Amino acid sequence: MADIPDGELYPVPQRLLDPAQCPEPYISSLQQYKELYQQSIEQPDEFFGKLATDLLTWSKPFNRVRHGGFKYGDVAWFLDGRINASYNCVDRHAIENPKKVAIIYESDEPNQSENITYGQLLRDVCQLAGVLRAKGIRKGDTVAIYMPMIPEAVTAILACARIGALHSVVFAGFSAEALRDRVQDAQSRLVLTADQGRRGGKTIEIKKIVDEALKSCPMVETVLVCERTGADVPMTPGRDHWWSQEVSRTPTYLPPEEMHSEDPLFLLYTSGSTGKPKGVLHTTGGFLLGAAATVKYVFDYHPGDIFACMADVGWITGHTYIVYGPLALGATTVLFESIPTYPTPSRYWELIAKHKITQFYTAPTAIRALRRLGDEWVEGHDLSSLRVLGSVGEPINPEAWHWYNDKVGKGRCAIVDTYWQTETGSHIVTPLPGAIPTKAGSATLPFFGIELAILDPVTGKELTGNSVSGVLAVKRPWPSIARSIYGNHQRFLETYLRPYSGYYFTGDGASRDKDGYIWVGGRVDDVINVSGHRLSTAEIESALIVHHAVAETAVIGANDEVTGQCIHAFVCLKPGLASGHSRAFANDLTKELALQVRKVIGPFAAPKRIYLVEDLPKTRSGKLMRRILRKIVAGEADSLGDISTLADPSVVEALIAKVKSAA
Numbered sequence: 191m192a193d194i195p196d197g198e199l200y201p202v203p204q205r206l207l208d209p210a211q212c213p214e215p216y217i218s219s220l221q222q223y224k225e226l227y228q229q230s231i232e233q234p235d236e237f238f239g240k241l242a243t244d245l246l247t248w249s250k251p252f253n254r255v256r257h258g259g260f261k262y263g264d265v266a267w268f269l270d271g272r273i274n275a276s277y278n279c280v281d282r283h284a285i286e287n288p289k290k291v292a293i294i295y296e297s298d299e300p301n302q303s304e305n306i307t308y309g310q311l312l313r314d315v316c317q318l319a320g321v322l323r324a325k326g327i328r329k330g331d332t333v334a335i336y337m338p339m340i341p342e343a344v345t346a347i348l349a350c351a352r353i354g355a356l357h358s359v360v361f362a363g364f365s366a367e368a369l370r371d372r373v374q375d376a377q378s379r380l381v382l383t384a385d386q387g388r389r390g391g392k393t394i395e396i397k398k399i400v401d402e403a404l405k406s407c408p409m410v411e412t413v414l415v416c417e418r419t420g421a422d423v424p425m426t427p428g429r430d431h432w433w434s435q436e437v438s439r440t441p442t443y444l445p446p447e448e449m450h451s452e453d454p455l456f457l458l459y460t461s462g463s464t465g466k467p468k469g470v471l472h473t474t475g476g477f478l479l480g481a482a483a484t485v486k487y488v489f490d491y492h493p494g495d496i497f498a499c500m501a502d503v504g505w506i507t508g509h510t511y512i513v514y515g516p517l518a519l520g521a522t523t524v525l526f527e528s529i530p531t532y533p534t535p536s537r538y539w540e541l542i543a544k545h546k547i548t549q550f551y552t553a554p555t556a557i558r559a560l561r562r563l564g565d566e567w568v569e570g571h572d573l574s575s576l577r578v579l580g581s582v583g584e585p586i587n588p589e590a591w592h593w594y595n596d597k598v599g600k601g602r603c604a605i606v607d608t609y610w611q612t613e614t615g616s617h618i619v620t621p622l623p624g625a626i627p628t629k630a631g632s633a634t635l636p637f638f639g640i641e642l643a644i645l646d647p648v649t650g651k652e653l654t655g656n657s658v659s660g661v662l663a664v665k666r667p668w669p670s671i672a673r674s675i676y677g678n679h680q681r682f683l684e685t686y687l688r689p690y691s692g693y694y695f696t697g698d699g700a701s702r703d704k705d706g707y708i709w710v711g712g713r714v715d716d717v718i719n720v721s722g723h724r725l726s727t728a729e730i731e732s733a734l735i736v737h738h739a740v741a742e743t744a745v746i747g748a749n750d751e752v753t754g755q756c757i758h759a760f761v762c763l764k765p766g767l768a769s770g771h772s773r774a775f776a777n778d779l780t781k782e783l784a785l786q787v788r789k790v791i792g793p794f795a796a797p798k799r800i801y802l803v804e805d806l807p808k809t810r811s812g813k814l815m816r817r818i819l820r821k822i823v824a825g826e827a828d829s830l831g832d833i834s835t836l837a838d839p840s841v842v843e844a845l846i847a848k849v850k851s852a853a
């Protein structure tokens with residue numbers, strides 16, 4: 191069995207429990223957490239029924255809290271309840287306090303931030319929703335959103351929710367081909383986009399990418415183009431319309447569509463074990479409750495706080511923790527268009543000081559990168575407003591955790607290492623700031639209603655008690671779990687519910703240490719996590735294989751000090767090209783192959799290393815042995831294990847030499 195990790199316990203910082211310094215945490219002791227957790231498991235109907243009534247506004251109350259389960263994949267929450275997510279995120283706060291700031295937009299250039307009040311947001315959302323309606327979008331339709339990090343991206347999401355259209359946000363770092371696949375899969379008839387984007391001082395040609403993608407999307411009838419830079423971009427007559435012109439002639443109020451709790455709210459594509467990304471489907475009531483409840487309890491959000499999640503709205507973290515969670519609670523949410531190092535590596539810390547941010551949420555990859563650049567960038571900034579520092583997307587190594595805690599949090603803040611996934615909708619394993627002592631590198635304990643199980647990967651048997659390692663699963667549904675894969679419920683069942691019958695399978699390996707704390711180790715399937723971006727090896731292989739010179743490829747994830755994992759690709763060339771090529775030919779081809787991946791998926795998926803090899807390690811039956819490639823890249827060629835099952839064991843020597851010469 192693998193070694194069980196462990197670490198020192200860090201108590202809740204005293205400052206958080208001192209009413210003179212901080213608002214009293216909602217959950218302020220381990221005992222209180224344990225009692226509530228127990229209640230959430232033993233009396234889920236009462237627990238979640240009350241939470242859903244307290245945190246959300248229903249236009250018709252639900253009459254049953256839960257239904258269905260993992261056996262048939264027919265999970266449903268808050269049955270017969272009627273609710274609209276945009277009403278919950280906008281109207282009810284605009285009615286109460288229209289002048290309250292909903293969004294602080296921190297533009298790429300630091301001196302151009304802008305505040306959008308709830309009153310303004312309501313008008314913006316209603317107008318855009320009206321435009322969508324006028325363009326023929328109805329409840330149940332899907333709308334693709336391919337936008338930079340500007341306030342209109344939030345408006346776009348909420349306008350879809352207002353009329354009951356499913357939004358399908360595609361991260362604007364994806365290529366035209368990736369966007370095309372997602373528009374086609376969801377059959378979106380309308381695309382919301384912008385002329386250009388700005389990021390780290392650079393211009394991103396958003397509209398050009400959309401035009402390229404839509405060449406093979408005849409189903410798209412309308413494109414609305416938001417003016418981010420005002421650049422003169424080509425507009426296709428009849429199809430493309432300027433956002434500002436359209437909204438300006440639309441009324442500033444449109445009643446929200448009354449939705450059933452289980453009506454779909456959105457789909458979001460994510461990578462799995464196969465080459466084809468899947469549209470993870472979330473529904474309305476349960477998702478919104480998960481988002482609101484975790485912002486309240488995991489970030490200990492109190493009225494007046496300024497909440498800042500540094501993710502992109504194109505990923506689930508942006509959906510849940512920039513848009514739905516904070517806005518459902520009537521919070522002020524920060525929308526950050528730039529990168530942590532622009533114009534200098536002090537950008538995050540300047541942002542915190544400038545807006546008096548209370549909760550700050552980022553990924554270990556950013557923390558590691560900033561740590562490497564030196565402490566001087568973080569020193570001298572007033573970070574005293576901070577109470578909770580969040581981490582998400584990948585395991586956080588203890589060095590990065592300590593730096594975050596000491597240099598950013600000054601030992602006065604709670605660190606919440608939040609474990610969750612696109613499919614879980616909201617946090618499932620996480621500390622609670624005022625209640626759960628932390629360990630550097632552990633996501634600690636389950637959130638309310640999450641009954642975890644560590645399973646033996648081979649037998650599927652649950653490993654009970656402490657000091658166990660296996661794969662991480664969940665035993666029963668919680669409100670914000672995804673309900674399906676768009677258009678393919680069977681695939682949903684096969685991916686998550688069938689591998690271990692009766693459980694939701696996360697795809698991650700994990701240990702429970704001697705104190706019952708959870709340590710997530712990383713994916714056990716063919717998913718790679720690069721800078722918190724989720725990619726599948728098969729997806730990258732499919733991108734490479736379409737290149738005319740490529741016969742076969744194998745992609746693996748290797749450890750990387752900054753990005754967590756990075757991509758190494760082994761490529762066999764077609765006969766005739768395979769051997770005897772010059773170094774210049776090899777260099778050119780490697781560049782072309784990297785470009786190929788950027789073109790098919792996006793720049794963030796480009797392999798760090800590409801090896802042109804003669805052969806791959808395969809068994810006699812033709813099965814690729816990725817394990818061997820992983821070991822070679824990790825420099826563990828002396829512990830390859832049994833290679834006698836390989837069809838040609840001599841391949842290994844050549845691969846070792848190749849990897850060594852590339853290092």
Ligand code: PRX
Binds near residue numbers: 585586696713724
């Ligand atoms: O491997 C886990 C890792 O990210 C995966 C989910 O990726 P995605 O759906 O893109 O969502 C990312 C943001 C929630 C998980 O299967 N992961 C996420 N958070 C953590 C993590 N691994 C360890 N610790 C975390 N806190």
